[in-house]
Amino acid sequence: MKRFFIAALLLLLVGLVVAGIVGFNFMRDKAIADYFANMPRPLVTVSTQEVKETSWTPELEALGTVNANQGVNLTVETTGIVKDILFKANEKVQAGQILVQLDDAVERADLEAGRATAANNQLVLNRALELQQRGVGSQSTLDEARAAASASEAQVNRLQAILDQKQLKAPFSGTVGIPRVDDGQFLQPGTTVVTLQDLDTMRVDFTLPEQQLADLKIGQAIRLGPRDTQLSFTGKVTGIDPRVDPSSRLVSVRGEVSNPDGRLTPGQFVQVRVLLDEQPNVIAVGQTAVVTSLYGDYAYVVRPAAEAKQPAEQKPEGATAPATDAPKADEAKQPDLVAVQVFVQTGKRSEGSIEVVSGLKAGDIVVTAGQNRLSNGAPVKIDNTITLNEGGVAQ
Numbered sequence: 001m002k003r004f005f006i007a008a009l010l011l012l013l014v015g016l017v018v019a020g021i022v023g024f025n026f027m028r029d030k031a032i033a034d035y036f037a038n039m040p041r042p043l044v045t046v047s048t049q050e051v052k053e054t055s056w057t058p059e060l061e062a063l064g065t066v067n068a069n070q071g072v073n074l075t076v077e078t079t080g081i082v083k084d085i086l087f088k089a090n091e092k093v094q095a096g097q098i099l100v101q102l103d104d105a106v107e108r109a110d111l112e113a114g115r116a117t118a119a120n121n122q123l124v125l126n127r128a129l130e131l132q133q134r135g136v137g138s139q140s141t142l143d144e145a146r147a148a149a150s151a152s153e154a155q156v157n158r159l160q161a162i163l164d165q166k167q168l169k170a171p172f173s174g175t176v177g178i179p180r181v182d183d184g185q186f187l188q189p190g191t192t193v194v195t196l197q198d199l200d201t202m203r204v205d206f207t208l209p210e211q212q213l214a215d216l217k218i219g220q221a222i223r224l225g226p227r228d229t230q231l232s233f234t235g236k237v238t239g240i241d242p243r244v245d246p247s248s249r250l251v252s253v254r255g256e257v258s259n260p261d262g263r264l265t266p267g268q269f270v271q272v273r274v275l276l277d278e279q280p281n282v283i284a285v286g287q288t289a290v291v292t293s294l295y296g297d298y299a300y301v302v303r304p305a306a307e308a309k310q311p312a313e314q315k316p317e318g319a320t321a322p323a324t325d326a327p328k329a330d331e332a333k334q335p336d337l338v339a340v341q342v343f344v345q346t347g348k349r350s351e352g353s354i355e356v357v358s359g360l361k362a363g364d365i366v367v368t369a370g371q372n373r374l375s376n377g378a379p380v381k382i383d384n385t386i387t388l389n390e391g392g393v394a395q
Contacts, residue, residue: 047367056353059348060274062208066267066270067203074099076188079186089176096170098168099170099176174198206253209251220274233270237254289368291371296343299367302366303337342359
């Protein structure tokens with residue numbers, strides 16, 4: 001009997017200990033859950049921009065390559081030994097200027113002999129014409145003299161053309177490169193002597209998606225430069241390929257730009273912007289305000305917390321709220337401003353701005369920096385002292 005009483009007492013003590021442990025854990029978990037449920041969300045500092053209607057000139061963005069409007073590798077037409085190199089590297093030359101002179105002593109001697117023969121044949125022709133006018137010359141003699149004079153004149157022209165081939169002349173005005181031959185070097189036809197580039201006017205070749213083909217037209221203004229922040233060169237569209245490349249779905253476009261200072265170099269990589277027609281009443285924001293995701297493009301709009309929260313449950317007619325001067329605990333912790341995620345549809349881009357076709361309206365305050373720490377309904381604090389430069393870097 002005594003042993004039974006002791007066992008029952010021990011069992012009761014164990015039950016009380018287990019119940020205490022279970023109760024303690026339950027109360028601890030409930031306290032933790034209540035703490036996190038009532039803990040206010042931290043404020044996120046963001047930079048913002050007010051959405052306004054504006055008139056702007058949208059642009060088509062592309063990458064291009066600069067080439068000289070005229071550029072050739074000059075070669076000789078005939079064999080010969082280089083006698084004189086009459087230019088220096090990077091020298092500006094005029095059209096028709098002699099650049100290289102080949103040895104032409106033999107050709108000059110042949111030309112002098114041909115001219116002497118032509119002069120003699122011309123004298124024979126003149127005598128034959130005189131005798132024919134007197135009536136003592138035959139027609140056949142006159143025909144032979146005329147044929148000989150014509151043949152000798154043609155021979156002189158041929159020898160002159162051969163002599164001219166001994167000179168390499170600039171076909172147009174431009175800038176020559178580094179000489180690729182030396183004095184005394186024997187050249188074969190087709191040997192490249194130097195490159196000639198017209199650097200005063202340059203052309204830029206670039207491609208655009210086929211969806212933008214309808215926006216292109218001859219004469220549109222373009223801007224270009226080595227980077228987005230240095231689009232200091234202006235020109236115009238001079239050619240649009242009427243055929244879309246079926247493999248890349250891109251259309252080739254060519255522009256022409258003036259290069260009086262020679263700052264653009266053939267083969268240089270450039271950023272190109274094609275200016276479209278000006279559009280009025282456009283909703284546009286900075287490109288940093290729009291976030292791209294798998295679900296679509298969206299932006300965060302800053303709104304008062306009272307407008308962003310869900311509407312309260314409707315009360316029956318005649319019911320009145322209890323009179324109290326103290327706000328509820330939840331309302332006292334409600335932040336002043338919150339960020340609301342809004343999905344948008346975008347359009348064209350221009351100089352760091354992007355057109356918003358739908359989703360935003362004039363007067364909205366959109367977040368332009370700090371979105372990576374935001375979620376829908378997050379409390380925010382606006383600080384526009386930190387701005388982004390054109391490259392998207394805080395300054």
